[in-house]
Amino acid sequence: MTGEFLAFFILSLLTIGGAVFMISFTRVVHMVISLGITFISIAGLFVLLGAEFVGVAQVLVYSGAISILMLFGIMLTKHNASDEGTGRSWKNIFSLVFVAGLFGLMFWGIQKTVWTAPPEGAAAQTASVKQLGVEIFTKYVIPFELVSVLLLVALVGAIIMAKKEGDSE
């Protein structure tokens, strides 16, 4: 029992537990908090894998995102509003079959994959922020720019949609 294994066990438990509670809670603020626990635990898993920068970026991005989500949840629902759920129907059985199928497929895929051993020295040294930056702005500069353009388009689109609704009133 190494410390790494213990940390992995706790973090993965929190990740899965947060996700399960996210689905089973009925009030929107509770859901958002459990989603937040999932995201923060995923950040912990990244740190455990030696990707400190990705882990911290995960917290940086998602803590803001969760706060905003919670604000909208508070503003757009009543204080005592709770999700009643759809009840027992054929939909539940269908989704169970679908999820079980997806799980089986992924489990099979993971089991079948032959993991190549990491090259010598790669496991020992974790990528520094400088290396990441150099890689992004040289080798992966086109995907990076494309992603930023995509985000910009989404931002402009959101503003246009909001403005249209504002004008019509």
Add this chain to the structure above:
Amino acid sequence: MSDLLQQTPSWGTALWFALAAVALLLVVLGFVTYAIYFERKVIGWMQLRIGPNRVGPLGLLQTVADVAKLLLKEDTRPQHADKALFTLAPILAYAPAFGVLAVMPFTDSIRFADLGIGLLYYIALSGITVLGVITAGWASNNKYSLIGGLRSAAQMISYEVPLVMSVVGVVLMTGSMNLRDIVLAQQDVWNIVPQFLGFAVFIVAAQAELNRTPFDLPEAESELVAGYHVEYSGFRFAMFMLAEYVYMFGMGALVTILFLGGWLPIHPSLSFIPGIVWFVLKFSLYVFFQFWVRATFPRLRVDQLMSFAWKVLLPLALLNILLTAVVISFQNGMFS
């Protein structure tokens, strides 16, 4: 400490970690106790009053008495509050405040974790506190606390952007996000001189992140009673107050490290004075600045708050990044 982190975990090392954390906690609690005393005294003098002077010699035990009163108080909870989240919120607000101190290098030897991305770690973790504040505002089931929570979320998320942007200049000059490297790069001249614009933006944005005057809208007493912690009393209220002052500790340490040269002396000939003394001196200067601002500035209006962040601070921070990048490229001979 760094050697301990490399060892295989055992009960012995776990005990050492726990002891180190408790020692830091005690230092922080001592700081908070006397920061509050100092704050009341300084503001009192600035307003031509005496300040606390009854409990103990010179009133030195005033905060101790206040804290004892808080802890002995009945722990009330509104009947229609959300029980679980009402309990969770102070923890969510306080835990990151203490967590950010883990990367602070107080001197070359007194430090805990030597993280490669210490600066980002601080900023990312401090964002989690917003979640605790909104949760507190919502779970109390009170309109004032909800408004306080919403204001706090809008403010802290907006001001995080200029805060991050203003330190990019420092990171560019150092070439590292490690706080220790940032201090060591200031051997010749402190960052406050070449990065004065960044420093100014950072100080203002930090004030807003700390929810202190002139940006204390989330707990504006005259409009919102006490903001997001209106329904809290006793121990839980103490947790929120503690989180606020521990953030002040963290921000003071961060300003000292980023812009004021950390534990480095003013002049190399003064290096016989130990580094921790220099650190505490610079740190106290920042803390005094906080109280000074609180005693003299009026509060911003809500509608001025957001436009100030996005239309003044952010363009200034971007200009600072551009200038720094141009100067560094020039020094590296990119234009010749």
